[in-house]
Amino acid sequence: MRVLILGGTTEARRLADVLAAEAPHVHVTSSLAGRVTNPTRPAGEVRVGGFGGPDALAAWLLAHRIDVLVDATHPFAATISAHAARAAAASGTDHFALRRPGWPADPRDRRHPARSLADAAALLPALGARRVLLTTGRQGLAAFAAPELDGLHFVVRTVEPPEPPLPRSAHILLDRGPYTLEGETALLLAHRVDVLVTKDSGGPATAAKLTAARELGLPVVMVERPPAPEGVPEVPDVRAALARLGLSPGTCPAAADTCP
Incomplete structure (x- = not known):
């Protein structure tokens, strides 16, 4: 075979x-x-x-x-x-x-579905976001570089350096999972993150960020999978x-x- x-x-x-x-x-x-x-x-x-x-x-x-x-x-x-x-x-x-x-929802989650990165970006002002952890990968970040989001600060975590254009205020964090709950909680607190944006990638290697956001009471914008x-x-x-x-x-x- x-x-x-x-x-x-x-x-x-x-x-x-x-x-x-x-x-x-x-x-x-x-x-x-x-x-x-x-x-x-x-x-x-x-x-x-x-x-x-x-x-x-x-x-x-x-x-x-x-x-x-x-x-x-x-x-x-x-x-x-x-x-x-x-x-x-x-x-x-x-x-x-x-x-x-994909990652199953928990009743304690403050999950907000988005059909695309552009939809995810559009949700941030209504959620009162000020500091965002962005874990959607290094491509497509132009959606978060819109002028109406210039007042937000983004912590952009990717495995490889991200492709421009990038948000006006961005801290680039190059890192690779798997991640622990303790590490993800510390990251969210250290950067004073108030909203997490991620894709519904599934799997245990990067799921700890969802548990950390849940325990801290943070909203999560979840980009849905393409068909x-x-x-x-x-x-x-x-x-x-x-x-x-x-x-x-x-x-x-x-x-x-x-x-x-």
Whole structure:
């Protein structure tokens, strides 16, 4: 079996690691977009960079005799997921998405949904925001650089340096999860944050900020996920992905940090 994993996420790396270690009959290739300077490389074969669109990806799938395409990209990588769906259909390649669930709401949350980054920015004045922790990634920050938000101060946390334009008053914090509740609480207090803005990325690595905001009584502006391509089967975790590939549960080691 030849498997291509469109990766970059923790789940993608774990799936590749398990397949490489526990399924010798599977040849796994992971594709990374190349946007992170020093990514953690998964086991198996790794390629870096885009394919050049859905037609080029379809041709690559056929040329490399890929049996299964696993879209394990970030839940907000809508363009890549759409290209994967089109390429799989065009090439006749089996295809499914490994997509972790979003963060469940808690009755104690002060959560405000937003359909986009622009909608999230528009909500801030009505929430009385003065100091904002922004954890939406390094792209799309122009939405928070609007003149009507010039009176707000943003703590912008990203893995890589963010792309301009940036908010007029911004403190850039380069950091990578996983994060702890103690660390997130200390960050919110040290920067006197009164509103958290984030995407509904899901997963435990960055969930502590939501618990910290809840315990401090802070509002959270949550950008909703873009719609997934229609007709593409989804699985929520690595165990389910292994089952979808026809591998027995015993293939997945017991260690929680290897295969959740």
